[in-house]
Amino acid sequence: MIDAYTRAVEAVLFAADGPLSIDAIRAHAGEGDVRAALVELTAHYAGRGIELVRRGERWHFQTAADLAHLLRRDREEQRKLSRAAIETLAIIAYHEPATRAEIEAIRGVQISAGTLDVLMAAGWVRPAGRREAPGRPLTFATTPDFLAHFGLASRRDLPGIDDLRAAGLLDPVDVAFEHSEVANRDENA
């Protein structure tokens, strides 16, 4: 069984907000053989998830070094790209390499700071050098990961404008909506 003094030293070290010197330990735990208690505690904790370590002349408990990886955990969260992000990605894919100003000109709206960051964090867009034009703006292009994620062998597999028109994807939204309304009415008739 653990002796009373070792127990006190254990509690003092645990509650401390930093490594403690022998004197500091004694100031809390009272008179006793601090060194003997430290030896006993070091042996007791050897191989456990917690270890007692000495730093210079001071002592503290810490999480076992080989378990440090447990303290940090990565978690994946499925998230849908925002409308701004998917439009920006589409413009880059169709027009690459494209500068920020070109993307904004095509979208007709400014790109917020985070949008390109998100696409680069996702691994789908990369900086693709500077354009030799006034201001030497940075251009952006898609990555091999982009092709892989969207199941494309190459960018040439992206449907062209005529294909999009044939698919009704160039119609303004409200017109498309009316079409589907009509289709529904026909089905119901």
Next chain:
Amino acid sequence: MIDAYTRAVEAVLFAADGPLSIDAIRAHAGEGDVRAALVELTAHYAGRGIELVRRGERWHFQTAADLAHLLRRDREEQRKLSRAAIETLAIIAYHEPATRAEIEAIRGVQISAGTLDVLMAAGWVRPAGRREAPGRPLTFATTPDFLAHFGLASRRDLPGIDDLRAAGLLDPVDVAFEHSEVANRDENA
């Protein structure tokens, strides 16, 4: 020797800056029998200077209570709670969920503005939904931090709660009055 999973659970609990639920432990320690590890650790630390304790559905390491005299921090003695706050906390803890009117009925006096605020700011009391009764009054209940702060494994550990319940002292006066009426009638019969 300690097994690898128990060791991982020990390290995670030790590194945590607050009580952890079983799920939170598992999220860091990986798949395994967390409960078995907790049982083993609780037994291992029993009687040492550090203890593993359960507070609500969460677990944490803390110093042994009987060593308080070595560690007590007078300097940062918490602001003393007012008598009104202590009674209000007790009423909420023993009756939860409790409405403001119920608290006032027991204390025979209105709750002053700051009393519930102080308890909520301390993190011990939270709003707990509305009662489906006229006026839909808000109810209050205690928090997991309340259990952790007062060293309670669950509300069942509230001092004397079983005796109070058995004596009917947690019932409203009206209910208690009807009971005593019935008892008297039986005696007189």
Next chain:
Amino acid sequence: MDEPGDTLTLDIDGWEGPLDLLLALARSQKVDLRQLSILQLVEQYLAFMERARALKLEIAADYLVMAAWLAFLKSALLLPHDPEVEPSPEELALRLQLRLERLNAMREAGARLMARDRMGRDVFRRAAPEGLQTVRQAAWQADLFDLIAAYGRVSARTRPVMHIVANRPVMTLETALERVSLLLGETIEWSAIEAFLPGGTDGAFRKSALASSFVAVLELARQGRAELKQQAPFAPLYLRRPA
């Protein structure tokens, strides 16, 4: 505050309401609250109030209300029992006793709670834990359809758009002014404005003609070349040449 009987401090501010004061007085009887003499308690409370009044202390209204109620209770308890009166004085006394028991129970529970080994005072967690971190990584979701639909959307939005305005049949204000002036020259009697519109027309052109003719009439009236009258809003509009 726990001083019993006569030495009870007369500090009204120290009490958390009349029930609190009653409980302190009840405890001074040094009996289990279940054996409490309510009559004696009433006497104690009324005596306390007397002394407070003698010392000219300011007493909050709820203490006085309680005093009045207890005085009533006392007389009811002492007088011969009237079975017609509901609730009976015994019931009122029992209810008061039950309330005191409940307040007392919670006061003791609070004290026991505060005396527990409290975190940060008696027991301690690690002051400097390494902490656990959860690093959230977003796995972005989008499929090929989202991508091409987005491009279609952008293209549709920014593609040059040609607006075609249909050629609608209208009567211009100039035409209307000319027509109405001409016709008005032949009109002495009040005539409805519809009589001034070109015959055999309907639909959009008629609406346009009516609107333009109305504005033309207003202009002619302003110039003193027409008079117009209407009985009520939306009633037929009549006009004629000024007499």
